[in-house]
Structure formats: C-alpha cells, structure tokens
Amino acid sequence: MAAGLQVFGQPASTDVARVLTCLFEKNLEFELVRIDTFKREHKLPEFIKLRDPTGQVTFKHGDKTLVDSRAICRYLCTQFPEDGNRGIYGTGSLERASIEQWLQAEAHSFDAPSSELVFHLAFAPLLSMTPDEAHIAENERKLQQMLGVYDEILAKNQYLAGDDFTLADLSHLPSSHYIAATPRGRKLFTSKRHVARWYDAISSRPSWQQVVKMQSEHPGTFE
Numbered sequence: 001m002a003a004g005l006q007v008f009g010q011p012a013s014t015d016v017a018r019v020l021t022c023l024f025e026k027n028l029e030f031e032l033v034r035i036d037t038f039k040r041e042h043k044l045p046e047f048i049k050l051r052d053p054t055g056q057v058t059f060k061h062g063d064k065t066l067v068d069s070r071a072i073c074r075y076l077c078t079q080f081p082e083d084g085n086r087g088i089y090g091t092g093s094l095e096r097a098s099i100e101q102w103l104q105a106e107a108h109s110f111d112a113p114s115s116e117l118v119f120h121l122a123f124a125p126l127l128s129m130t131p132d133e134a135h136i137a138e139n140e141r142k143l144q145q146m147l148g149v150y151d152e153i154l155a156k157n158q159y160l161a162g163d164d165f166t167l168a169d170l171s172h173l174p175s176s177h178y179i180a181a182t183p184r185g186r187k188l189f190t191s192k193r194h195v196a197r198w199y200d201a202i203s204s205r206p207s208w209q210q211v212v213k214m215q216s217e218h219p220g221t222f223e
Helices: 012-023 047-052 067-079 093-127 133-154 171-180 184-190 193-205 206-217
Strands: 003-008 029-032 059-060 064-066
Touching: 003 012, 012 067, 012 171, 012 206, 029 184, 064 067, 093 133, 093 171, 093 184, 133 184, 133 193, 171 184, 171 193, 171 206, 184 193
Parallel strands: 003 029
Antiparallel strands: 003 059, 059 064
C-alpha cells in the first residue's frame, strides 16, 4: 500500500503529466500539490527547497525526493511492483532492457525536437508569439526521422518494446499529446500508418485520459 506520495507541479507540464500517468497506471494514491511556475506561488519557501532546476515536477515519498520525471516513473514501478499495471516496467531482464533502450531514445532523441514543437505549436500561439518557421521546420524534420524509425518497429510490434504497453510508450505521451492536438503536428503522427495506430492506442488509455481531464479542468499555466 502506497503512502505519502506527493507530486508538486501542474498537470499542464509534460514532466508532471508523465508522472501522473504512471501513478494512474500503477493505481497508486497520491497528493497533487499544484504549483504554477508562471505565478508567484512557486516562490514559496517549501517549493524552493523541493523543486528541480526547471521548476516542472518534484516527487516526494516520505523523506525521499526525486526531480526527474523518468526517474520518478522507474522508482514507482520498482517500489510498487505488485500494484496496478505489473508489467509496465517489464517482467524480466530482457524485457526491461528493451524498455530502457526506448526510454533512452525518448529522452535523448525524441524529447528535444518534440519539446520544441510543443512550445512553438501549442504554447507560443497562446502567448501571442510569432512562429519561428525555420526552427519549427527543422524540429519537424528531426521528429519525422525519429517517427520513421518508430514506424518500422511498430510494423512488427503492437508497442515499442513488444506487444504490451510499457513505460517506453507512456513516456512519449505528454509531448505527443500537445503536438497531435495541433493540425500541423497531427500530420506528423497520422502520416505514418503504424505510428498513427500506436498513438491512438496509447492516447486512449484510461490513465492518460484521466491526466487530460485534469489538464482541461485546471490547466494552471494559462489561467
């Protein structure tokens, strides 16, 4: 039984959304302490002591504090292996190694261009910023290249690390959601048959739908 799990941040943050999805997949009870980094709340002394350098997500479990969203997900899966989705981090060493390979690919190759597109396609218009077309096009090219590799893998597997949904897939959800919510970004996913099928499957999971509901009910950043 999980006790004393706390997440500091806003559901609108991709890092917070990643952690929340994992918590829902593991069916763990937790407390969400909403901190809006665009407002003065984040200057509260307690949050200054807890937050990571970007101020996006902080996780506390008892006297343990973690600030990297992917590390938090790994921690939840290893600390609570019998709760909720038991296979989300693999059921054997080979399966876990495959999941880790994809987590590394997401963190080091997918995250950078996708994060840029999230900002420029989803958030910049809300801030009345002029789009940087050259920058957008460059990151679209990088992401298309990555998704081409994904499409080849997904032609053989239902999900990235095999035929079961795992952290490898979950970790891609937050940024993919924001990109696919824009007409221009959606084409990056729909233009590849197997990627389109995969994204529809992972974005339909109840765990992710619960996070999307939280984002729409209390977005925080742009209230």
